[in-house]
Amino acid sequence: MPFDGLVGILKTLDLDSIQELEVFDWFQALSEQSLFATQLGRIRNLRSLKLAYYQWAFPPEGEQSSNHFLSHLSQLQHLQKLHLSCSYLSGNLHQVLSCLQTPLYALEIRSCTLLDTDITFLSQSLHATCLKKLDLSGNNLSYMVPGPLEALLRAVARTLQHLDLNHCWLKDAHLHAILPTLCCCVHLRSLGLSDNPFSRASLLGLLERTAVLTELKQVLYPIPVECCAYLHGLSWGPVDKGKLSQTQVELQALLQAMQRADMQWRPPPPSSLPGTLAQPE
DSSP: OHHHHHHHHHHHSOOOGEEEEEEOOOOOHHHHHHHHHHHHOOTTTTEEEEEEOOOOOTTTTHHHHHHHHHHHHHTTOOOEEEESSSOTTTOHHHHHHTTTTSSSSSEEEEESSSOHHHHHHHSSSSSSSGSSSOOTTTTTGGGGTHHHHHOOOOOOTTTOOEETTTTTTOOOOHHHHHHHHHHHOOTTEEEEEOOOOOHHHHHHHHHHHTTTTTTTEEEOOOOOOOTTTTEETEESEEEEBBHHHHHHHHHHHHHHHOOTTOEEEOSSGGGGSOOOBBBOO
């Protein structure tokens, strides 16, 4: 939809009745950002905001535009869920989150090139101790372990229910390092770790350690490195179907042994698997 069309629609609506807004667009000029920000600030009862492909203009180049947008964002005093994806926020997450006066319950920051300073700020922000859902998928978190990622998990441990760290370039050593802190998230209900190059042994160890989390029911695990090659942190086919099936059997057996038949462990859906599945010999 053209930008003018989006603004035109917003002008025809009762803005006080809007509680969710999703915008997937590239704003081609700072003037468009400014006009959108003005309309956004008028949606005073907004609970959920989703922005994808938004071109943030941070200082020094875009100081005026950035300040204008953030000043209107700060007026959303009922905002509970914020989703940002496919945007360049590197080193500037504090500017977005610090303008919010009330804590968020759900925060999704996907593929936004986050730095360790962003994760550190988040762990120390007013939002951390209130978050029920956190999605950092698509950000390279491998160099934040040990350190910032563990601190963040520690900060959110008392409230977190849903955690997604899909395609975060995490390997076995990173998983082993964050496991103790991850197991402190006692209210965790779902965990997403797809597209991280973990070994079969690490997945079995993860299951054994997280079995104590009685509220954890859903785990999306990656294709083990024994079953598929990885390139730039992404699984790259073909997948060895026989080895993957054997891994699934072993996980199910361990679930039974740990008396956690209520927990569902599943790999990525077949439609997302790379290449052609190799047939078992």
